[in-house]
Amino acid sequence: MKLFFVILICKLLKLIGGIVGRGSSLPGQIALKLYPDILSRLKLPKYIIAVTGSNGKTSTVEMIAAILQKNGKSVAYNKEGSNQIEGVTTLILGGCTLGGKMKSDILLIESDERYARYTFKYFAPTHYIMTNLYRDQLTRNGHPEWVYEALSHSIHDETQLILNADDPLISRFGAGRENTLWFGVDRLPTSVDHNDGIYNDGIYCPVCGGKMEYEYYHYNHIGSYHCEKCGFKRHKTDFTVTQADMEKGEIVINKDCKIPLAFTGMYNVYNILAAFAACSVVGLDGKAIAGSIGNYMLKNGRIVRFKLGRHDGTLLASKHENSVSYDQSLKYIASRREKCSVLVIVDAISRKYFTGETSWLWDINFEHLNCEHIENIYLSGTYVNDLALRFSFTDIPREKIKPVGDIRQCVDYISEHGDEKLYCVTCFSDKEKLLTKVEVL
Amino acid sequence: MTLKILHLYNDLMNLYGEYANISILERRLREQGFEVEVVKADSCADISFSDFDFIYIGSGTESAQKRALEDIMTKRDEFAAAAESGTVMLLTGNAFEMLGSSVTDGSGKSFNALGLCGFETTENSERRITGDAICTCRFVAGELVGFINKCSETKGVDEPLFTMIMGAGNSINDKNEGCRFKNVFGTHLIGPLLVKNPHFTKYMVELIARNIEGFSYKASALAYERGAYEVTLRELKKRLAQA
Numbered sequence: 001m002k003l004f005f006v007i008l009i010c011k012l013l014k015l016i017g018g019i020v021g022r023g024s025s026l027p028g029q030i031a032l033k034l035y036p037d038i039l040s041r042l043k044l045p046k047y048i049i050a051v052t053g054s055n056g057k058t059s060t061v062e063m064i065a066a067i068l069q070k071n072g073k074s075v076a077y078n079k080e081g082s083n084q085i086e087g088v089t090t091l092i093l094g095g096c097t098l099g100g101k102m103k104s105d106i107l108l109i110e111s112d113e114r115y116a117r118y119t120f121k122y123f124a125p126t127h128y129i130m131t132n133l134y135r136d137q138l139t140r141n142g143h144p145e146w147v148y149e150a151l152s153h154s155i156h157d158e159t160q161l162i163l164n165a166d167d168p169l170i171s172r173f174g175a176g177r178e179n180t181l182w183f184g185v186d187r188l189p190t191s192v193d194h195n196d197g198i199y200n201d202g203i204y205c206p207v208c209g210g211k212m213e214y215e216y217y218h219y220n221h222i223g224s225y226h227c228e229k230c231g232f233k234r235h236k237t238d239f240t241v242t243q244a245d246m247e248k249g250e251i252v253i254n255k256d257c258k259i260p261l262a263f264t265g266m267y268n269v270y271n272i273l274a275a276f277a278a279c280s281v282v283g284l285d286g287k288a289i290a291g292s293i294g295n296y297m298l299k300n301g302r303i304v305r306f307k308l309g310r311h312d313g314t315l316l317a318s319k320h321e322n323s324v325s326y327d328q329s330l331k332y333i334a335s336r337r338e339k340c341s342v343l344v345i346v347d348a349i350s351r352k353y354f355t356g357e358t359s360w361l362w363d364i365n366f367e368h369l370n371c372e373h374i375e376n377i378y379l380s381g382t383y384v385n386d387l388a389l390r391f392s393f394t395d396i397p398r399e400k401i402k403p404v405g406d407i408r409q410c411v412d413y414i415s416e417h418g419d420e421k422l423y424c425v426t427c428f429s430d431k432e433k434l435l436t437k438v439e440v441l
Numbered sequence: 442m443t444l445k446i447l448h449l450y451n452d453l454m455n456l457y458g459e460y461a462n463i464s465i466l467e468r469r470l471r472e473q474g475f476e477v478e479v480v481k482a483d484s485c486a487d488i489s490f491s492d493f494d495f496i497y498i499g500s501g502t503e504s505a506q507k508r509a510l511e512d513i514m515t516k517r518d519e520f521a522a523a524a525e526s527g528t529v530m531l532l533t534g535n536a537f538e539m540l541g542s543s544v545t546d547g548s549g550k551s552f553n554a555l556g557l558c559g560f561e562t563t564e565n566s567e568r569r570i571t572g573d574a575i576c577t578c579r580f581v582a583g584e585l586v587g588f589i590n591k592c593s594e595t596k597g598v599d600e601p602l603f604t605m606i607m608g609a610g611n612s613i614n615d616k617n618e619g620c621r622f623k624n625v626f627g628t629h630l631i632g633p634l635l636v637k638n639p640h641f642t643k644y645m646v647e648l649i650a651r652n653i654e655g656f657s658y659k660a661s662a663l664a665y666e667r668g669a670y671e672v673t674l675r676e677l678k679k680r681l682a683q684a
Contacts, residue, residue, distance in 0.1 A: 139571055386672075
């Protein structure tokens with residue numbers, strides 16, 4: 001009887017919360033207060049797929065859901081990105097009958113990496129996708145090894161892991177787990193033989209601390225590696241990007257599944273690959289998956305097109321406190337080779353908490369923007385001085401760098417000058433400060 | 442006149458953009474008319490500490506710090522001799538802990554450290570202490586800003602470096618932070634401390650050049666540095682007032 005009432009309360013709160021705009025986390029929080037182990041009392045679907053890691057969780061989950069739905073499966077997933085236990089509880093109870101049985105074929109969970117151990121205390125995912133571990137929000141997370149430790153407590157023996165073989169730290173989770181599935185990207189024309197980041201988190205072996213050697217890098221510490229000392233190395237892969245033509249915007253998975261890309265960034269390729277792996281394990285055919293995800297445009301606001309004056313603009317939402325995310329956006333802009341300007345805004349470092357910490361700016365390789373086709377680099381927001389100082393340590397010609405602290409003034413200035421393409425690189429915490437001042441397409 | 446800087450464990454102890462401390466110091470020293478040579482080393486095996494005018498180590502993961510410690514202990518006496526002779530050194534984040542007598546990890550295993558100072562550090566693998574920081578320093582006018590990101594407590598520091606106005610000190614309920622031993626400075630403030638605090642950097646420059654005949658500090662504008670510092674201090678003070 002208690003189960004019935006708590007589910008009912010949660011559903012009602014979710015309904016009310018949906019109206020007042022606070023429906024994703026609070027209902028679950030209250031349900032957990034009333035019934036702390038409620039998640040262990042439910043009849044969950046045959047497939048419970050969890051996705052975690054530093055970058056790409058929300059996009060990967062969105063793509064898995066889109067593919068599954070296009071192929072006739074019903075999926076419950078946390079699309080608002082409430083990815084701690086409260087949000088997951090709201091999701092699950094919201095999708096249950098009052099008897100505690102989940103109605104959908106598949107439960108798909110985006111999980112925060114640091115708190116996954118609490119979410120998965122009362123039930124185990126059948127499949128657990130781990131995308132990558134980067135320097136991300138270190139003001140909260142400490143460092144990647146600290147997150148690795150926290151994440152290791154969230155893994156159940158009966159869960160099948162689906163791991164990014166190209167990330168050494170993530171790959172450690174596969175040790176001694178026979179049924180693990182692996183995804184990765186083969187050497188591509190865009191692969192490089194050196195780490196093009198400011199720092200190299202792949203330089204030392206995560207197992208023994210010995211020096212690692214890379215056969216190639218895709219970006220930062222993602223690539224094919226082996227440890228000279230203990231033999232730890234990239235695992236062979238079950239789901240593989242075997243070819244990619246970034247000029248054309250097309251990848252091939254497992255040699256025969258061609259997927260045209262709406263967006264050619266390397267991180268998008270990994271997200272699609274992870275989604276491909278997830279959908280394969282629930283029994284979808286590779287060709288069917290490829291057919292459902294070709295040219296897929298993400299709906300989560302990562303990429304927004306806009307007009308500003310005579311400029312065509314693209315916002316590349318990147319994460320503050322996450323140098324890999326920035327590097328990916330910068331490299332994408334560099335790779336486009338079209339006449340353009342770039343606007344970088346650092347105003348509120350986080351939308352969830354306050355910090356004045358700007359160390360992460362020094363970990364971003366802004367040198368990527370040192371290209372002839374980039375005409376101006378506008379810097380704006382509260383931390384404009386930190387940005388300008390950081391740029392003063394690049395070889396980018398000084399006259400290209402234009403710091404204008406006030407975002408309104410900066411946007412007005414850009415609007416009145418030039419007609420080149422404009423890229424804006426900023427975080428979710430700051431993007432509305434731009435988007436409210438431009439014409440969103 | 443060439444000044445020699447050693448950035449030790451630059452690819453092992455580099456979690457929070459700490460290389461920028463070297464970049465900014467090099468720039469400041471060049472502005473004063475010096476030539477600067479920066480040596481980066483992932484081990485002290487081929488290093489003679491007494492060759493350098495400034496030695497820097499940044500922060501690393503807990504396991505990286507143990508590996509750095511194992512390496513530096515092979516040259517413990519030479520390091521101590523350089524420190525005793527007045528070489529200027531800065532150790533930020535958990536590199537600071539290496540100056541004490543021991544570091545004990547979350548499992549209770551204890552590691553001998555350099556022992557320049559008598560303090561002891563104990564890590565806790567369940568709890569991380571993080572937060573923005575404002576502090577004062579008795580030999581530099583004006584507050585300093587920074588960030589603490591650690592999982593340890595340090596006890597028994599005789600001569601602390603900073604007094605905390607915001608943020609965690611060496612241990613719980615301790616307002617004192619870091620340590621000073623002669624010209625060796627240790628602090629758990631992470632990241633590009635010298636970028637964020639131009640007045641503290643000026644102090645470092647003066648200290649490094651103190652014995653050079655005819656040296657007198659030439660002031661420079663540092664508009665971005667001052668702007669960045671003032672904005673950060675203003676924003677942090679706003680938070681402090683709200684708390």
